[in-house]
Amino acid sequence: xxxxVPQTLCHPDGRKSCGACCGLYNHVVHDEEATWxxxxxxxxxxxxEASVGDEQSLTKFRxxxxxxxxxxxxxxxxxxxxxGFVDFDPAEDETRQGRPKQVGCLVHPLQNDGVDGRDCGIxxxxxxxxxxxxxxxxxxxxxxxxxxxxxxxSYLYGLAVTNPKFVRKLLELVADRTGALPGGTVLRRPEVIxxxxxxxxxxxxxxxxxxxxxxxxxxxxxxxxTARRKMPAELLGVEEAPEDVLLVCMGTQCDTVEExxxxxxxxxxxxxxxxxxxx
Ligand code: SF4
Ligand code: SF4
Numbered sequence: 250x251x252x253x254v255p256q257t258l259c260h261p262d263g264r265k266s267c268g269a270c271c272g273l274y275n276h277v278v279h280d281e282e283a284t285w286x287x288x289x290x291x292x293x294x295x296x297x298e299a300s301v302g303d304e305q306s307l308t309k310f311r312x313x314x315x316x317x318x319x320x321x322x323x324x325x326x327x328x329x330x331x332x333g334f335v336d337f338d339p340a341e342d343e344t345r346q347g348r349p350k351q352v353g354c355l356v357h358p359l360q361n362d363g364v365d366g367r368d369c370g371i372x373x374x375x376x377x378x379x380x381x382x383x384x385x386x387x388x389x390x391x392x393x394x395x396x397x398x399x400x401x402x403s404y405l406y407g408l409a410v411t412n413p414k415f416v417r418k419l420l421e422l423v424a425d426r427t428g429a430l431p432g433g434t435v436l437r438r439p440e441v442i443x444x445x446x447x448x449x450x451x452x453x454x455x456x457x458x459x460x461x462x463x464x465x466x467x468x469x470x471x472x473x474x475t476a477r478r479k480m481p482a483e484l485l486g487v488e489e490a491p492e493d494v495l496l497v498c499m500g501t502q503c504d505t506v507e508e509x510x511x512x513x514x515x516x517x518x519x520x521x522x523x524x525x526x527x528x
Contacts, residue, residue: 252437254393258384258410260353261397266335267407268352270382272328272371274407275321279463281404281453285348292333292355293342301361307331307369315371318472322461325472327371331356352403387413391433392420398437399446408452412465415498419448419520422491426524435527444523451519455499457512462500481509492516 260266267273273284291314299310314330321328334349335357354377356366367374388396388410396416400406409416424430435441455462459478461469470476481496481503482489495516496503503509 252394254390254397257381258388258393260351261406264350264401265403265406266351266353267403267410268332269407269411270380271332271354272316272321272326273332273352274463275323275326275328276316277320277322277460279322284404288333288352289337289349291330292337292349293339295331295333295355296337296339301356301364301366304366304369307356307366311369322464322469323473323475329354329371331366331370335360350403352407382411384410384413388416391436392416394433395436395442395445396449398442400449405449405453408463408465409449412452412498414466415452415495418494418498419445419523422495422520423524423527425491426521427527431527438526440526441523444519444526448519448523451495451515452499455501457496457499457501457503457508459500459502462502465498465500468500481512485509492520495520 255261258267273288276284276287278284278287294314295310298313299306301307311330316328316330318324331354332352333355334351335353335355336351337349338345354360354367354370356370357377358365365374367377370377372380392413393410396406396409400409420430431441436445459468462478464475466478467475468478478497478500480489480493481501482493485503485506487506487509490513492513496509496512501512503512
C-alpha cells in the first residue's frame with residue numbers, strides 16, 4: 250500500500266480517476282449506471298466519428314455530442330463531450346471483459362501521442378491544463394490518502410474527492426466519539442479504511458438526495474448560480490444534529506421529520522463503526 254499522495258488528484262492511480270470539472274455529474278440523470286452508459290456511448294462514438302488530428306471532426310463531434318441545457322443541472326455550465334473512458338480500446342471493444350473504469354480526456358495529448366485536441370473542447374488547452382479544484386488546497390495529506398485507499402472506482406471517487414467538507418466532517422465526528430482526530434497512522438489501518446469506505450459508499454446512491462443533490466452542499470439556483478444548501482433540520486424547523494453536516498454534503502432533502510430521522514440513523518451507524526475501528 251502506497252504512503253505517497255499524488256500532486257494532482259485527477260488521475261491518482263491506474264484504477265480510478267475524476268472527471269467532475271469536465272461535467273461528469275452535470276446531468277439531470279446522474280446515477281452511476283446512466284452516467285457510465287452515456288460515457289461509453291460517447292467514447293465509442295468518438296473513435297468512430299472523430300480523430301484528434303482532424304480539427305473539423307472534433308468540432309463536428311462537439312456540436313453533435315455536447316449536452317444541451319435541457320440535459321444539465323447547471324444549465325449555464327458547459328459539459329465537455331470529450332470526457333470519456335481513457336482505458337477504452339476500440340480494437341478490444343467486442344472482446345472486452347467488464348466495463349471501462351477510468352474517466353478522462355479523450356483529446357489529451359498523453360492519450361494521443363502528443364497531439365492536443367483540447368482547444369476544441371469547452372475551454373482551451375491552457376485552462377484544461379492549469380485548473381485544479383479546491384480539494385487540492387483544502388484536503389490534508391492523510392485525508393487524501395484515506396479517500397484514495399477507501400474508494401476504488403471512478404464514479405464514487407469523483408464524488409468523494411470533490412467533497413472535502415464531507416471528508417473533514419467525517420473525521421471530526423470520529424474525533425467527537427474517540428476523543429482525538431485520527432492521524433495518518435490510524436487512517437492506514439485496513440479496518441479503518443474499510444469502515445471509511447462504507448461511509449463514502451453512502452454518496453453513491455444516497456436515497457435522500459435532492460434532484461440536484463449530486464453536487465452536495467452546492468444547490469443549483471439558476472443557469473450558473475449556486476447557493477449553499479440549507480440544513481434539512483432548519484427547513485423542517487427542528488434541532489440540528491452533528492451528523493447533519495454530512496447530510497447536507499450529500500445533497501439531502503427530507504420532506505418530513507421522520508425521513509430526517511431515518512437519514513440520520515443511516516449516517517450515525519456508519520460513523521459509529523468508523524469510530525470503533527479507529528479506537
Ligand atoms: S474536479 Fe478536481 S480532482 Fe476532479 S478532475 Fe477536476 S481538478 Fe481533478
Ligand atoms: S478538453 Fe478539457 S474540459 Fe474537455 S474533457 Fe478534456 S480536459 Fe476536460
